[in-house]
Amino acid sequence: MSLSQAILASLVRSAQSGYDLAKSFDGSVGFFWEATHQQIYRELNKLEDKGAIAAQTITQEGRPAKKLYSLTDRGLQQLKDWLHQPCELSPTKEELLLKVFAGHLVEPEAIAKEIKRHRQLHAERLTTYRNIEREYFSDLQSCPKEGKFGYLTLLSGIKFETGWVEWCDEALEILSQQP
Amino acid sequence: MSLSQAILASLVRSAQSGYDLAKSFDGSVGFFWEATHQQIYRELNKLEDKGAIAAQTITQEGRPAKKLYSLTDRGLQQLKDWLHQPCELSPTKEELLLKVFAGHLVEPEAIAKEIKRHRQLHAERLTTYRNIEREYFSDLQSCPKEGKFGYLTLLSGIKFETGWVEWCDEALEILSQQP
DNA sequence: TCTGCCATGTAAGTTGTTACATGATTAT
DNA sequence: ATAATCATGTAACAACTTACATGGCAGA
Structure with a gap:
């Protein structure tokens, strides 16, 4: 829809x-x-x-x-x-988290490897977003009203990719403690 | 799948x-x-x-x-x-961001109202997650290996709901500047 | 009495995925 | 030569959504 x-x-x-x-x-x-x-x-x-x-x-x-x-x-x-019209929270589907959830069934290295891969992918996206920020939104004041809304969506992208990278680091840290 | x-x-x-x-x-x-x-x-x-x-x-x-x-x-x-098996990043579908993206077409109050509603919903989820954390993971050391993986997924939930609440606040702040 | 829970499913319709198909242009 | 890009689509299938359907039991 x-x-x-x-x-x-x-x-x-x-x-x-x-x-x-x-x-x-x-x-x-x-x-x-x-x-x-x-x-x-x-x-x-x-x-x-x-x-x-x-x-x-x-x-x-x-x-x-x-x-x-x-x-x-x-x-x-x-x-x-x-x-x-009001809208609902978007349904979550995170395959990586599903793997982590069942991660105890395999060697911890298998899961750690996948988390590292995803850390890389999220870090790349974050770089893309930061570049867009620098290119188009370095001077927010000069933007027309349209730009402000676009910037808000970019802000959320930056926040969530940053969150993912942090989470991957924390997860790897916790998984590495005592095997 | x-x-x-x-x-x-x-x-x-x-x-x-x-x-x-x-x-x-x-x-x-x-x-x-x-x-x-x-x-x-x-x-x-x-x-x-x-x-x-x-x-x-x-x-x-x-x-x-x-x-x-x-x-x-x-x-x-x-x-x-x-x-x-490796997996891809899960596809993003965020209806709220879609509304924000096109938000310049309507009065700013309409979008602000929706962001406030979502802030509330995310704050509620965050409370749920915090309660689960207190109930089941207050002593991580005592958890078996299975518990550690469950905790990691909870951690991500907490991080992202916190992120959403923060973003909503920031977005409302930015939208309220100069009408 | 009515709502909600337990417990299972069917059916129709809308989305989303994967593969196939065409044909010219541009870059390596 | 070969691959990639531009530009358009069709077809089959898989997944998801929404509505409908049944029927007993427990509690307000």
Whole structure:
């Protein structure tokens, strides 16, 4: 359900093709709402059927034609309505924690190895976020109102990746005590 | 896919019925892998077909009969194999962040209200986790190896709920600056 | 009497995943 | 040559959600 809202929210900023959206779901919106290109194409068709978005076919030289989607008034209204509705806490699904939970069944090194790998991955994401912060939000005051909201989502990303790295270190520390 | 592992991991600790599992997915495992009773019943059937678990029907007085499921050797081996495989970062889906991202489209109060609600919900979870910590993990040294792994998952819960509460406060602070 | 718990499931619909398919361009 | 990128999709399957269905017992 929220995939449609994620797409609408992306299209508010600029008109985009399915391909563009799939790309931008690798950054920005994608940091807190992931989706594959197949999901996006299917959802775009549905949104177009409902009249929330409209397509403009753009023929290009040396490249396949693309459909540039933009928000209709109806789509914008739908997005605003959704913003006024309360939402639940998002369901948690953390495979790593599931492994840790059952970790006593195997040698401690197996779990430690996996935690180290994840520490690395989270540290990389944190670096990505810090770079975005430096590039786009070094001067928060100068940002328009739109920027402030984007910054808040970035802040949460930084907080959670920092938390993950800390947790991995603590977990490795505790696991290393007495074998 | 991991739902099956979550069920197997639960059954390691004790034999349980579908109903029991649905309950225990409200606590412990459920804190990082949520599932409804419908998902669980279906998955139990699949796992039984594959021979990973075995059922024992228990007739009760004044209550419907229940099927007590327990791990087979095969199921235990399957779980151990899975523990040795690396896993990806879990995909993020945070509806609240999606709302914040598009928050510039509506009055700031609408978003602030929702952030406050979520602050409350996260604070409640944090209290739950702290209570579990006090009840079961006040003396970590006395815990068996199994307990240490459970404690690590609890630690992560505490860290992330603390992070959420902090983020909500920061976000509300930033949103309240200059309207 | 009504709510909630115990205990199990079915059915329909929506999402999400994985694999397949096409075809030109650009970089190595 | 080969791989990767641009750009679009279809199809089959797996997972998840929501609603419906049953029926007895315990407590307010």
